[in-house]
Amino acid sequence: MGYNFKKIETKWQKKWEQKKIFEVKESKKKKYYVLDMFPYPSGEGLHIGHAFVFSLGDIYARFKRLQGYNVLYPIGYDSLGLPAENAAIEAGEHPLKYTEKSMKNFMKQQKAMGWSYDWSRLVMSHNPEFYKWDQWIFLKMLDKGIAYRNKAPVNWCKKCKTVLANEQVVEGKCWRHDDTDVEIKHLEQWFLKITNYAEDLLKGLDKIDWPDNAKKRQRNWIGKSHGTEIDFKVNNKKWKIFTTRPDTVYGVTFMVISAQHEKLKDLVTKEQKKDIEKFLKRIKSVSEKEMADLEKEGVFTGSYASNPINNEKIPIYAGNFVIADYGCGMVMAVPAHDQRDFDFAKKYKIEIKQVIDGKRIGQQAHIGSGKLVSSGKFNELNNEKAKEEISKFLVSKKLGRKVVQYRLKDWLISRQRYWGTPIPIIYCNECRIVPVPEKDLPVELPKEVKFGRGNPLLTNEKFVNVKCPKCGAKAKRETDTMDTFANSSWYMYRYSDPKNKKEIFDKKKVNYWAPVDKYIGGPEHITMHLIYTRFYTKFLKDIGLLKFDEPALEYFTQGIINAEDGSKMSKSKGNVVEPFDIIKKYGADSLRLYLVSSSAADSDFDWNENGMQSNFNFVRRVYDYFTKLKFGKTDTIIESKLNQTIKQVTMDVEEFKHNLAIIKIRKLFDYLAGKSIDKKTAESFLSMLHIYCPYVAEELWEKIGNKEFISVARWPAADNRKINEKLEKQEQAVEKLIEDIGHIKKLTGKKDAQVYVYVLPNELKIYREVKNIKIFVVNDKKKYDPENKSKKVKPGRPGIYLE
C-alpha cells in the first residue's frame, strides 16, 4: 500500500501510448487547438520553465478535451539553430547527431511529465521533409517580391559569426551574447519584406485576444508615425528628409546625416575629408551601447543643403546620433525646438532660430506648442495647424509629401551558418540570381562539411558547385541558411498535416484545425517569433493557402520561475531546479500541481521546496482517501459544495487561474476527507483533479471501477439546483459553535467540562447533531442553566455554558 507514484506514472504512460488516446482526426466535433511554442531541443534537457509552460498547455488541453472539444495538442522540435551547431562543435559531434540525441532525451522527459500530446503529429524542423517547405515558401515570396536581395548596413555578431535580424539585437548586443557588441557591416543579404505588412500587422492586433502588454509591445515595435517627407536639395540633387515636425521647417539651421550612411562619402568635400575620417574612426571604436550614452557629436561635411521653403543654405554635418536606416538617414535639425538638435547646436555654435513662440530659449529647446514666428506667411498660425498647412503647401509645390513611417525593418534572414534551412538559390554568371526549381526541393544540408572557419557549407564543393538550372553553365549555390525563426513562423500549420509529401499541408485540414485557439509561450517571443509568424500567416493567406490571417486568436504568457531566493536560476550559481530530479523525488503529478498552485500563471514566482512538499502531501492524501473509500450516499451539503466547486473551478481554469482553482479543490477535499460519498461525486472530483494530476486521477478512476480513461472522460457540469446556500450557512453556524466551545475551553482551561448549549426553538434542528453537548431550547423550563447563559442567545448564536 501507499502512494507509489513511480509505478502509477509508468503504468499510465504506457497505457496512454498503447491506446493512442490523444491522437485526433478531423471530425464534425468542434475543434480546439492548444499550442505550446515548440522547444529548441537543447542537450541539457527540459528545464523548469519548460515544465511550467508545457504543463499550462497540457492542463488546458485536458480541460477542453473533457469539455467535449476535438482537441489538437501537438508537439515538435525547433531543431535547427545555432546553439546545436555550437554545442556540436564543442562536443566534436555532428549537429545532426547532437540534435537527435537531445530530442530523444526531451521526449523521454516530456512523456514523464504526462503531457497529452498527439505524438503522431511530431514535427521537427531539421527534417528535410519539413524545411523543404521553408524553401518552398521562400520561392513563393521571391515570386511575389517579398523576398529580395539587397546590400545594406546589417548587424553582425562576431561570436555567432553571422548577421542578425533587427529583432535579435538587444541594447546593441547580440540576443544570444549579451557581452558581445553588434557591429555594423555593409553586406548583400536576403531580406523578407515584412514592412509590406506593417499596416496589417498593426490592424490585426485589434481583433485578437492577446494580453494588452503583448499588443502594446508589438505596436511599439512596428512604430508607426505620421510625418512629412520634404525634398531638400543637396549638390543639386533631391534629398528626401522625413520629419514629424514640418511646422518647424523655417527653423532648420543645419542637417545631420548618419555617420553610417552609405552616401556620406558623396557629401564630403576635399577639405573636410580628413576630419570626417578621423571622426568615423573614433566612433567606430565605441560600441553601440556606449554610443547611446554618448554625447551628440558630429563633423561638418563641407556640403550644404538648400531649404525648399526659403532657399536658405544649410550646412550638413555627419553625426553619431542619426540612424542610417530609419527615415532617410539624414535629419533636418531644428535646435530651437528639439533637445538633441539643441545640444548639438550649442556644442558646435550653430545658429538657433526660434520659430514657435512661447518659452524663451535658454538652456533648453522649446518643445511645446505655440504660434509660429519668423515663418513667412505661416506666422501667427498655431503650430499644430501649421503642421497641416505647411505640409499642404509643400505638397502643392511638389516639394514634399505626407508619409507614414514605420520603425519596423525588413527581416534579414540570411545566416552564414550551417545548421539552418539552405536558401534555395543558385548564382550564375549569365542568369545571375536563379531560384532552385520547385521539383529540386528540398535543397538538403550536406552532412559532409568542416566546422571551424567561416560558413561550413563553403567547405563542401559538391554542394557549392552546381549547374545553373536555366542555362546549364557552371554556377554556385547560395551557402547562407535561413534564420531559424523562418521555421517557427509556420510550423503550427504543418501539425495539421505533418506527413504530407505533396504539399505544405492540405488546405482543408489546415483550415479545420487552425488558427490556434490558445497559444502559450514566454514574453520573450513577442517582438520576434510572434511578429514573424503573424507576417507569415498573412502571406500564406495572400497566396490562398489559409482562410484566416492571424495565427493565434488567444495568447497567454507565463511567468518566470526564479530560484528559492528570488534570483534567476543559472547554472553558474548552482541554483537550477531540474524537473526530472523533482519527478524522481515527488512524481510528475505533484510537480505539475505545485507549478500552477503557488501563484497566478502569468506572474513570476520563486521555487519553494516546502511548497513542493506540501503539494506532494496533498496528492498522497487524496490517494489514500480514494483507495480506502467505500461508496455511500453523498449528503446534500457535500452535493452543494461539490457543485459550487465545479462552477468556480470551471471559471478559474478557463482564465488560467489555477492557483485559485486548486485552493477550491483542496477545500472541497478537506471537506470530503473522512466522509463517505457516492461514485458520481468521486468521479466529479477526480475529473477536476485530473487536469493537474492525470496519473493519480487515472489510477483512482480505475480503482473506483471505471474501464475507460479519465483523460477522455467528461468534465463535470455544475448543477445550480444542488447549490444550497442556506444549508451551507447552517453548516457554518454549527462549525462556529464547535469552534466557540473549543475557544472557551481553552480560555478557561476546562478541558473536559460538560457543555450545555441553549438554542432558539427554530434553530434546534440545526444544532441537534453536534456531539458531546447537552442541548436545550431557551424556553425549556427544565433546562440546566445556572449562569443564565440562555438570556444572551440571539439568532444564529446559541448560548454556551461549561461546567
Place this chain on the structure above:
RNA sequence: GCAGGAGUAGCGAAGUGGCCAAACGUGCGAGACUCAAAAUCUCGUCUCUUAGUGAGUUCAGAGGUUCGAAUCCUCUCUCCUGCACCA
C-alpha cells in the same frame, strides 16, 4: 525619456466600494496521535483585551471623494519589464 506592470500580515499570494483584521499556502507556536520521527488531525499566529468578546492600528506614503475605501480620484515614493539618440 516613452510605454506597461506591481507594492497587502515573517514569506508567497487572494481580494478591486459595505459580508475585510483581510481567503489559501508556507513558515512559526501549542496540542493530539506515536517508543520516536515523518505523515495526519485540532487550535493559534497585527496589538491590547476576553468564557465564544470587545477595542485599537493596518493593505507603499500623503491628500481627497463617499454614510462607508485595501478597493475610486489626485499627487509622491519604491521596484520590475519592454522600447529608446525614431527625426
